[in-house]
Amino acid sequence: KFRPDDAVTGAEALAMLVKAYDRGSYYPLAERKDGNWYEKVMERATAMGILDGDFTVGPDDGLNRLLLARLGVNAAGWGKLAKIHDIFRLDTADSAKVPDQYRGYAAAALGLGLLNTDNGSFAPDRVVTRGEAATFLVKLLKQ
Numbered sequence: 462k463f464r465p466d467d468a469v470t471g472a473e474a475l476a477m478l479v480k481a482y483d484r485g486s487y488y489p490l491a492e493r494k495d496g497n498w499y500e501k502v503m504e505r506a507t508a509m510g511i512l513d514g515d516f517t518v519g520p521d522d523g524l525n526r527l528l529l530a531r532l533g534v535n536a537a538g539w540g541k542l543a544k545i546h547d548i549f550r551l552d553t554a555d556s557a558k559v560p561d562q563y564r565g566y567a568a569a570a571l572g573l574g575l576l577n578t579d580n581g582s583f584a585p586d587r588v589v590t591r592g593e594a595a596t597f598l599v600k601l602l603k604q
Contacts (some may be wrong), residue, residue, distance in 0.1 A: 463536045463565050463592075463595075464591055465590060465591050465592030465595070466590050466591075466592065467493050467590065467591050468523035468524070468588045468589070468590060468591070469523070469524050469529075469589050469590060469591045469594040470519075470520060470521055470522060470523065470524060470528050471495075471518030471519050471520050471521070471522055471524050471528070472498075472499035472502060472503070472518075472520035473524075473591065473594070474518070474522065474524050474528075474529060474532060474589075475499070475502050475503060475506045475511065475518065475520075475532065476499065476595060477504050477595070477598050478506065478511055478532055478533065478598065478604065479502050479506050479509065479511065479524075479536075479590070480506065480518075480539075481598055481601075481602055482511075482536050483505060483509060486505065487503070496570065497520070498536040499520045502518050503517075503520065504534070507521055507531075509534045509536070510535055510538075510540060511532055511535045512532075512535075513535055515539055515568070517533065518532070518570070519575070523588035523589075524588065524589050524594070525585060525586050525587060525588055525589065526567075526570075526576060526584055526585055526586075526587050526589055527559065527563050527566070527567060527582065527583075527585035527586070529570075529576075529594060529597060530563070530566040530567050530575070530576060531563065531566040533570065533575055533597060533598075533601050534565075534570065535568045536601070537604060539569060541544045542569075543565030543566045543568075544562070544564055544565060545565060546561050546563070546564040546565045547561075547564075548565070549564050549565045549568035549569070550568065550569045551564050551567055551571070551583065553567075553578055553581060553582050553583040554580075554582045555582040555583055555584065555585070556583065558586070559583055559585050560586055561584070567583050567585065567596075570597075571583065573600075573601075573602060573604060575597050575600045575601055576597065577602075586595035
């Protein structure tokens with residue numbers, strides 16, 4: 462079952478991105494006896510630069526729009542540019558709620574149409590549903 466209205470977890474979002482950008486490898490989607498199903502996914506996401514530096518996500522936690530933007534931008538290879546946050550302008554009603562170091566990720570996600578504003582706001586803390594994450598991924602892959 463896809464459960465599109467359920468919150469997407471950090472591990473689920475990473476699995477989507479890793480599988481989309483690392484098509485030659487296999488990653489299990491069920492719990493293993495020797496650990497959690499997402500351990501290999503998180504390791505690969507780190508190796509691919511999707512999780513960069515000390516940035517990580519809670520594998521079982523709901524993923525918010527700000528974190529999804531960062532993961533997607535990193536997966537597509539635009540993370541180095543997004544880190545130069547002072548060259549980006551974020552024109553949303555709640556732009557002050559987006560930390561400076563995330564401004565480039567949020568602006569890129571909006572500017573590329575990966576995410577839409579939520580009544581004129583970025584809504585950085587709003588948890589993303591599985592359906593929204595899948596839509597984000599499809600738009601990302603069309604870039």
